Amino acid sequence: MGVRTRILLTFVVGAMVLSGVLFFLTYTLTRSNLRVREGELGLSDDLINETLGSVRASLILATIITVLVGLMLGIVSSERVVRPLAGAADAARAIADGRLDTRLEPTDDPDLNALTDAFNDMVARLQERVERDARFASDVSHELRSPLMTLAASVEVMLSRRDELTERSQAALDLLVADVARFSGLVEDLLEISRYDAGAVRLNRDTLRASELVEQSVRASSLPRSPVHIDPRCADATLSGDRRRLARVVANLIDNARSHGGGSAAVAVSPAEDSASHVWISVEDAGEGVVEGDSERIFERFSRGVGASKRGASEGAGLGLALVREHVRLHGGRVWVERRRDGASGARFVVELPCESLN
Ligand SMILES: Nc1ncnc2c1ncn2[C@@H]1O[C@H](COP(=O)(O)OP(=O)(O)OP(=O)(O)O)[C@@H](O)[C@H]1O
Ligand SMILES: [Mg+2]
Structure with missing residues (x-):
């Protein structure tokens, strides 16, 4: 059973119990009072039954109104309780979609503010960590880029003199060329990915x-x-x-x-x-x-x-x-x-x- 239903049921059952007790007490007290003073006031049985009938009808009406008011209060209260939870769920979904700057708005409710503060604090740390990891990948790729360029340029020089090398050296050079190309591709891909992570990609x-x-x-x-x-x-x-x-x-x-x-x-x-x-x-x-x-x-x-x-x-x-x-x-x-x-x-x-x- 959901939180909303539980709150609603608590209000409705509370209203029913309260009105039931009031009904019982009012009705029995009125009846015993009338019976005790029946002779003293000269009340006829018909009059007593008629009075008790009206009291019963009024009490039934009051019971219905109380239960309806309980139901309405239940709906309003459950909405108020659930609304911040729905907000937190929306925020969590936005964060999962990558919008790490999402935060919960502080409320004027001190009980909820503890949750809001803890949530916002958690997201801020998560954002910091994700950004640090992204920076790390980007920094490492940048650091690798210049030695790789030197390596690629040196390999180019060796390639231009490939014919002067022995067969074994040529085979080794071919392996080196392929690996340098693969490594450069990987570093370029990593740099591009880290640009996406940093939100720094602008399309030309x-x-x-x-x-x-x-x-x-x-x-x-x-x-x-x-x-x-x-x-x-x-x-x-x-x-x-x-x-x-x-x-x-x-x-x-x-x-x-x-x-x-x-x-x-x-x-x-x-x-x-x-x-x-x-x-x-x-x-x-x-x-x-x-x-x-x-x-x-x-x-x-x-x-x-x-x-x-x-x-x-x-x-x-x-x-x-x-x-x-x-x-x-x-x-x-x-x-x-x-x-x-x-x-x-x-x-x-x-x-x-x-x-x-x-x-
Ligand atoms: N045309 C394809 N047919 C079958 N499997 C494929 C095909 N294209 C991609 N895959 C599968 O998807 C995986 C991921 O592809 P992806 O291009 O991201 O990486 P990769 O080719 O392994 O490496 P990289 O592209 O980074 O050099 C591959 O490893 C392969 O298992
Ligand atoms: Mg591929």
């Missing part, structure tokens, strides 16, 4: 043709020859977006098709099925697809999905899809993974973005 918005953006992004990706299908209705569709970040979204999805999805990708731009003002950019592959139950988790940070561990894929930190989701969200869109529509094995990642000029 341009008006972009969806078809052009997707074709260019595919050509610059790790599978540049992937087929791109543009639905004729989207030929002139434009979107307001950050070119670099949206290209990164497509590139990350294609990278995943390459490393987790069997090595080939097919990209399509089509109108959203359930909205006339959104466009879908989908990337399909012919791999094993995403394991049932992983489709939400793979968008979390450092989450590599059971599929990756099964395949023994060692590369990748699990940041790619987390960044895709952040980029897409900042553009007012959403991203998800589903099965391929044609029933073949493979994953289909869909990015939905607001757009204009759909035919």
Whole structure:
């Protein structure tokens, strides 16, 4: 039973008990008084019964009114008690959604203020901690950036003289090149994520043709020859977006098709099925697809999905899809993974973005 019902019942039962006792006492006292003074005042039986009848009717009416007043007081009081709890629940939901600056308003009730103060204090500490962690990731990435750049530049110099090296040294250099590239990518991803955490991401918005953006992004990706299908209705569709970040979204999805999805990708731009003002950019592959139950988790940070561990894929930190989701969200869109529509094995990642000029 909820708090509200319990308070309501307490008031109603209290009013019923109180009026019941008053009813009983008033009625029995009046009756015994009338009986005692019956002879003295010369009252007839009919008159006594009539008087008792009126007293009973008045008492029943008073009982009903008392119970109704109890009910109303119960409703008002339960609302007053529950309102701050509902406020605290809303605040907790807002905090869980990432709005860490949410606080409860102080009230004029000293009992509730203890709860409000404790709650606000807890949120302030949580905010401080989250910000400190975000700063830590950002500081570490910044610190790693300059030695990595030196390393990358030195590797470039060695690469230009690759032919002069022995075969073993060439193999070692190739490993080094791949690892430096992977590490630089990871540091860049970490920096980008920490910018999101700090709320410091500002989109450089341009008006972009969806078809052009997707074709260019595919050509610059790790599978540049992937087929791109543009639905004729989207030929002139434009979107307001950050070119670099949206290209990164497509590139990350294609990278995943390459490393987790069997090595080939097919990209399509089509109108959203359930909205006339959104466009879908989908990337399909012919791999094993995403394991049932992983489709939400793979968008979390450092989450590599059971599929990756099964395949023994060692590369990748699990940041790619987390960044895709952040980029897409900042553009007012959403991203998800589903099965391929044609029933073949493979994953289909869909990015939905607001757009204009759909035919
Ligand atoms: N096309 C795909 N097919 C099957 N599984 C996929 C596909 N794309 C992503 N996944 C799963 O989702 C996980 C998370 O992907 P995400 O891009 O975030 O990380 P990653 O590719 O492992 O590493 P990173 O992108 O940081 O280099 C992958 O490890 C993989 O298990
Ligand atoms: Mg990836």
